[in-house]
Amino acid sequence: MRTLVPFDATDPKTRLAGLFTPSERRDLAGVLLADVLAALRAAGGDPLVVATESVDCAAPVVVDERPLSEAVNARLDAGTAVVMADLALATPRALARFFAADGDVVLAPGLGGGTNALVVRDDAFAVDYHGTSYLDHLRAAHEGGLSVREFDATRLALDVDERADLADVLVRGEGEAGAWLREAGVRLDRTGGRTTVTRSE
Amino acid sequence: MRTLVPFDATDPKTRLAGLFTPSERRDLAGVLLADVLAALRAAGGDPLVVATESVDCAAPVVVDERPLSEAVNARLDAGTAVVMADLALATPRALARFFAADGDVVLAPGLGGGTNALVVRDDAFAVDYHGTSYLDHLRAAHEGGLSVREFDATRLALDVDERADLADVLVRGEGEAGAWLREAGVRLDRTGGRTTVTRSE
DSSP states (O other): OEEEEEEOOSSOOGGGTTTSOHHHHHHHHHHHHHHHHHHHHHTTOEEEEEESSOOOOSSOEEEOOSOHHHHHHTTOOTTEEEEOTTOTTOOHHHHHHHHHOOSSEEEEEOTTSOEEEEEEOSTTOOOOOSSSHHHHHHHHHHHTTOOEEEOOOHHHHOOSOSHHHHHHHHHHOOSSHHHHHHHTTEEEEOSSSSOEEEEOO | OEEEEEEOOSSOOGGGTTTSOHHHHHHHHHHHHHHHHHHHHHTTOEEEEEESSOOOOSSOEEEOOSOHHHHHHTTOOTTEEEEOTTOTTOOHHHHHHHHHOOSSEEEEEOTTSOEEEEEEOSTTOOOOOSSSHHHHHHHHHHHTTOOEEEOOOHHHHOOSOSHHHHHHHHHHOOSSHHHHHHHTTEEEEOSSSSOEEEEOO
16 A cells, blocks of 8 residues: 655654754664664555655655655545554554555554654645644544544554653563663663663663 | 453553643543443453452453453463453454464564454463564464464554654544543644644643
8 A cells, every 4th residue: 555654854853852862862763763664564564754854764754844744635636545654563463454454544553643644635634733633634524524443552643752662662661762772771670660761872 | 353452440551640630530431431432342252350449340350459461361261352441443443353363472562562452362372562562472382382473453452651653543543432531631743743632621
């Protein structure tokens, strides 16, 4: 399935600035992107990276400086998927099941109300990533008379934004990002209430 | 399926102390428990609440003051499930699929490396909730020669511990906990980097 993969090549992963330098954050974002692209291809996806600036990766890239929703909608034909570039737990198996799910619109919610992945099978649907996009996308599909399927999977719900998200990458990630984190000295830390990570060089 | 539901009736939800009084936290824990029990029954579960002290709820309760793992292992026969009492997104559909999943041991990982729900079909398996229990349970099953299935679902991965978890309850919860939170003045807050909640009286 044709799959748009939006990618912030400019200043990615700002909420990890306490752990990593800007250069390291760009490296990590690139490794996460590579993991997602590999999983997509293994699941039968045909990825097109929609990036804020040029990036070197194992897929075609189009640079589009417009805001995320505009850049995606400009390319969102029926039969297209959109998958975020930082879904570090995504496996070929989870993505293949996602592609195969029925529905005019298939939504994979992220934690906190975002939309981490979607499949669109009707030209009338447009994305709007501003705000609590999962609820907005549900509403838009219902208002458009489209059938909607919620695709519930942690492997697509976990995007890498915060320090605590890295714990899940260390525990369950199957791509290269886990190795990158370990190489950078990132380790599980369970001394506080919630499992998170610390870094030692 | 016979299902143990461990429940902290004494001082629950301590990481929400910044939002709620101790009495409110006990109330919320009770509403979460009621939601889980209702979803379990609708999924064909036969719940037994294993509580730290007596609690009034719509299921049989046994009080066991021992640490969590001991209290669970004392009752963990083959053909038993264990489901945590604060899985606010759990639906009958997700739990029915969970009960039906194949494997000597079926593990539903929580965010951060915990084990939010499991099914055991072999008497040799024991739980150990200390530490990164998901990895420990995987290892124990493999070492015991048992077949293991990872059951990946956000609806079982999200337990209510932190303030940000309440955002997911407001966005996707289908039980009474969402209404309880709204009644208490809890609202989505997207002013920071990650969606969380604020409270106004």
